[in-house]
Every structure is written in structure tokens, then in C-alpha cells.
Amino acid sequence: MTKPQALLQVQGVSRAFGGLKAVQDVSLSVPEGSLTALIGPNGAGKTTLFALLSGFLKPDTGRVILQGQDITGQAPHLNAKLGMTRTFQIVQPFAAQTVRENIAVGAHLHTASRTQALAMAALVAERVGLADQLDKLASDLTVAGRKRLELARALATQPKLLLLDEVLAGLNPQEIADMIPVVRSIAASGVTVLMIEHVMQAVMSLAEHVWVLAQGQLIAQGSPSEVTRHPQVIEAYLGHGTAARLRQAELSA
């Protein structure tokens, strides 16, 4: 069987801020149609890497290639047009606008018609479970609601590659359990998803492949079970207790 095409190729990307090496020589390859994860301790450089991939920051060295096209350092809005959209770790809604209007901004990437964009927004809201809150102000949503809104807005751009930055952060266990199927269905519809996540249960159940970043460097990669057994990952991030619990959960699953 032929390997699936790499939708995103990251080659030797580095970025330093003054003396701080935030991202050091990171290379990875995201297969088309996959659901993958990027994990690691806080401050490891995961969000910085997302910023470098999506164009919010320019890498000092290295290349970012999307579907064979070199997009290194290209502005975010151009990357969105090419099919790469990202969400933010701290949600960034258009606070003064309604849920429908928020999502419509994303939908407008593919239509200039206002009525069409608003209609598409309603459809996308359905998919993420916000259909009953379409006319609410974004600022009136709960955290979980805002996370879904962030997701919906990105989805409305009909991305090929979706970069999700901690979409489960700040959610309680029930909300997490509700959100996981949403993410899975997005991936199932053909969108390639790369997610930064701390919620390990989600990573275990969703991700096909995991990269581990620590102190700006890639220290391990592989399937979720491989990675959670990796001694360096356990040392740098998971800790022995969590690693043991995850192994246990795997065995009993």
C-alpha cells in the first residue's frame, strides 16, 4: 500500500527570541487525511510552532511546505486561502458579534454573498452543536461554547489542514467527552487535523500519530502507545504515574 501523501511538510524549522530558542530544528510530516497530535510540557514551543506554520511568525531557518507549495513565512490570510486554518489557545472570538456572524466570517472565504455566508454559518454551527445559540453574542457563551465557536469559525473556511491549539483546554470532563466526537467527525469528513493537546485521554483515543516537543525540540514521535512508553517523554512530560495509568487504560480498553 502506498503511503498517503504528506499534506504538510515541516523541514528543520527554528525560531529564537533573543537568546531563547523557542523552536529548534523541528521536522515533521503530516499525512493527508490524518488526525495527529503535538504534545509536550508547557513552554515547549508547541504554540510557537503553530504560529510558525500558519504564518503568524517567520521561522529563522527551515521550510514549511503545504501540498508541495513552499509557504514558509507567508502571511496567515494567504495560508487560509490555501487551506490551512488555525485556532488559538486562548479563544479569540469576535466578542461583539453573534455566533452566526462569527462563523460567517470564516464562511466568507469561499463566498462573497452575505446571505450564503450566513446560511453556511448555520450549517457549520449544526456540525459543532451550536445551532441553538446562533443569535447569541459570542461574549455571552460559556468557555465550552467559545471553543466550539472557534472550531466552527475555522471549519467554515473549509480547510484542508486544521491546526487546533488546545481545543479541550478549560473544559470539564463532560464537555471534553462531548467535544471528542465533534473533532473525530471533522477528521472523518476529510479534513486533516493536527492538534496540540494536554488532555491525554483525547490524544490516546483520537490521534493516529503523535509528536512530542520539549524545550523546542522534537524528542519522540510515533503512535500514541509508543510515545507514552518512551522513557524521555515520560521524564520530560508525562511522569511515571500518568504513563502507568495510560498503559492501564489501554490494556483494559
Place this chain on the structure above:
Amino acid sequence: MTQLRKDIFSIALFVWTVAAIPFFTHSGVVLNFVMMALFACLIAQAWNVLGGFGGQFSFGHALFFGTGAYFQAIAQLSWGWNPWLAMPAAMVMAALVGAWVGALSFRYGLKGSYFALVTLAFAEVFRIVSLSVPFTGAGVGLMLPLKESVGNMQFGSRSGFVWLILGLVTLALCVTAYLRNSRFGAYLQAVRDNEDAARAVGVNPFHVKTWATVLSGGLMGSAGAFYVQVFQYIDPGIGFGSHTSVEALVGAIVGGLGTLWGPVLGALALHLLADLTRNLFGQMPGINMIIYGVVLIVIVMFLPRGIAGLSTYTPKSWRRND
């Protein structure tokens, strides 16, 4: 009914109602009031395009006003143009200045106070230059000779001017309706509310903000050209002075930023207030502006969404979440 249809309907209602006024009264006082009130509406709406919808507060909007006014005067005096030709050209000129200032400021990522400062500086530069250069009449300014005829855009009675300013206000209202019901408008407001989030979903902030400055400048320029036709005079203080900049922004803020009718309401309210104070205290220098300043502070303190925001105001005790 879609939002666009609702907007167009309310605009049409407004226009027909106001257009009828000159048929019901020939009182110079009333028509003058209507004309100046509409003028205030126009400049507030122009400011609202960039300030309300775009979130970029310009403190030097007189820059565009003066450009439109001086162009209107110079085109007629120096080049013999017909004022009906000069006015659209003046608007284009003001829009070009908008493009220049906007592109420069946003290319270098100016925001917030810095953008306000830069617009203030540009307005001052234009004022000083127009004060020193003979082309603009230097300190004396420029005067249009009296030649009343419709063809010369100098209507004998106020009615003509009322319809002219109404036409410009209608244009501004249509531009505003466009901002509320188009992709460009959605993108502009997205950039206003969260520039990074907008970029992530495909919006080019520079492009959108610069075009907003162009539209805002053009509309402001039309007000300048109108002023010259009515008062047949322009000088650096009137053209580029801070009075017009302040009136525009206070009207928009008091009325409600980023709304269709906010600037109209706000400008009307301020104009009424100014008229009232003039009747109570007589023609005291500066009293108008003191009122504007106080109203600005009071509105920001108690009613930050302006008069228009009152319709959607929910006191904290009524809100369900939190």
C-alpha cells in the same frame, strides 16, 4: 426579510420623509437647521466607517474634509470646472488622500493611540501648509464668487442645499448598509474585533483597513465640498482645524459606533443641544465645543455604546449568563 432589505427600507423611509420637508415649509430657519443637522450627520457617518466599523479612531478627519473643500474651491477658481463635476472629483481626491494615509499607517502597523496621533499630525501638516502656500490662498483662504444657479450648485434657497446634503447623507447611509451586509463589511468588523483571529480565517487586515480609510475619506471629502458650496469660503482653520474632526467623532460615538443610524441620531442630538445652548447662552465662543467635550466624556462614562446602544442594552442584573 433579510437585514439588507430592512436597511434599505429604513433608509428609503428616512430619505422620503426628509426630502418632503422643503415642500412643507419655506422657513429659512427650519431649512437651515435641517441642512446643518444633515451636514453633521454626514461627517459623523463618514467617521463611523473607519472608526465605528473599522475600529480605527482618527483624530484628524478634518484632513479629508479640508482636502475635499479646497479641491472644490480650487477646481472652480483656478481651472474653471463646473461644481457638479468638481464635487465627485473632490471626493475622489479626498479618498486618495485616505488611501495614502491609510496605506502608510497600516503598512507600518499603526493602531490605537498611535493611529490617532498620526492622523492628527497629518491634519496639522496640511493646515500649516495650506496656511503658507499661495495656491490655497494662504491665511486668507479662498472665496467662491456668488453666482446663483442650479447649474452652478449655488441654489437660491436653502431647499436646494437641503436636497443636496440629503443626497450625500443617503450615499453615506448606503455605504453603511453595504458595510453591514457584505463580505467587505464583515471582514472590516472582524479586523476591528480581533485582528489575529481575522487573519487566521483569511482576512487581509491591511487591505481592508486601507479601503475603509478610502471610503471614509471620500465621504468626508464630500462634506468639505458641500461646505464650500454653501458658505462659498474656505480657509486653513475651517478646512483642517480640529473643530470638524471633533464634531465628526463625537457625533459618531454619542450615536453609537458601527451602527446604521447611530451617527445620524448622535449628530442630530448634538446639533439640537448646540442649538439649545446657543439660544440659552447666546453666541459665546467655545461653548459648543465645551458641550461636545463634556458629552463625549459623559457618554464614554455611562453609555459607551452610544444612543443606538440603548436598544440592545441589558443591565447586568438582567443578563442570564455570568
Place this chain on the structure above:
Amino acid sequence: MFDASILLSALLNGLTTGAVYALIALGLTLIYGVLHIINFAHGASLMMALYGVYALKERWGIDPYVALPLMVPAMFVLGYAMQRIVINRASHGKDENILLVTLGLSIVMENMALLFFKSDTRTIDTAYTLTTVAIGPESAQVMVSLPKLVAFAGALVVSALLIVILQRTDLGRAIRAVAKEKQGARLMGIDVEHVYAMCFGLGLACLGAAACFLLPAYYVNPQVGNGFVLVAFTVVVLGGMGSFAGALLGGLLIGVVESFGGLFLGESLGQVGIFVIFIGVLLLRPEGFFGAKT
């Protein structure tokens, strides 16, 4: 083209005016550095101070220099009140609101002055208004007006005082703490609102001093604030928001630029030169020369 004494004269004029610009800018940069707000009311506040000095002289015969101990505390109190009562309350902490409120204040102040004093330009007459002092070597001696020299010295003294306050006193420490980390300072028990207001008061107190130094050599009318505010902003932006060294050096530099600009281009166009610098710095190097890059 111009002989040495004219150039030297322009230079000295520029430096003396520049020192006063520096003093004005110091207040502005202090307010920005700590409260992170651009005080649009700064120019109008200076104008009020100038009218204050004027009134003290014309009404009660108090010499401007003698008025220093009156003006400085008065302006301090005004600044404290403005921040605590108006700006803090009205803005709800949002940047764009602060912008509008300080603009509103400047409009009110400027037009109240217009109402009470009319738009005439006023000057005061003191015994030393026209006194000049000879500076420079025999070959290129220039006459510099005494009030301007006093302004120069005074501005430097006040600036030094301000720096001492900030570095050596408890208040200064509190101010620096709040400037660096507001929440942390609050947690340490510092009354942040009070510190903000003190800072604003200090900023306006500088204006009180500047007004006492300025009026003997200058004039006042309701619009004078506008001219000064943009120059002050230029100085602050050039020197770097929040930097004292920047404000001092920037003030002197701008003073000299204005002086030479006026010499070569005539007064109005010389002013345009300053704005062009202002716009240029805002666009190309908004952090100024000494400011921190954000």
C-alpha cells in the same frame, strides 16, 4: 551663507526651547510609562498652567518664577483629580475609552479658556523679559535672552528632581513597581489607583513648572496647547515612550531642529519639519531611540 553667530544663536535658542520641550515631554512620558496611556489632554493642561501663571502675574502681580511653588502643587492636584475622578472612572480601563476621555478633557479645557480669556494672544511684562546675556567666545558672541536661559536651567533642575523622586523615594519605587507589573504591585499592597493618580499629578506638575519658565519668554492663547502637544508627542515618540533619557535628549534635539528649521525654511515650514519627523518616527521606529521594543 549664515555666519557663525547666527548659527550659534539658533543653536542656543534651540537648546533653551528644547529644554522646556523636554520638561513637557517628561510629564507625558512618565504618564505613558506608568499608566500606558497617551494623555491627549497634556497640551491643554499646559495651556491652563500658562493661563494660571498669566493670571497670577496680571491679577496679583506675582512673578512667574516666584509663582513656581504655587503653580507646581496646583497642577499636581489638578492632575491627581483628573486621573482619579474623571479618566479612571470614565474609561472602564479600556484603551480606546481613555483616548476619548483625554480628548474630551482637552476639548473642554481649551474651550473654557477660549470662553474666559477670549482668543487673544497674551504676554506678560517683567523686568527681565528683554534682558539678554552674552554667550560665547569673543569672535562669535551671541545674545541669548535671560528668560530662556533661566528656562533652560530650570528645566534641567526640575528634570533632575523628577528623576531623584523616581529613583530615591518610596513613591518612586511604588511608581516603578506599578509600571512594571500592575497586578503584582497590587498584590504587594500598593494602592494602584493612588499611584496612577500621583503619577498623573507629577506629570502635570512638570507642566506647572514648564509654564512658569515658558511664559516670560513666550505667550499664551487657547490654541497654544495644540502646538505644544504635538511637539511633546514628537519628543516622546522620538525618545521612546517611557524613557526619561529619551525625553530629555529628544526635547533638546527637537528644539534645535525647530530652531534650524525655522532659520532655513521660515517659521511655518519649520514646524512642518517637526511633524514630518513625528510621522516618520511613528511609522519607521515607533519605539523611538531609547524605548523598549514591544
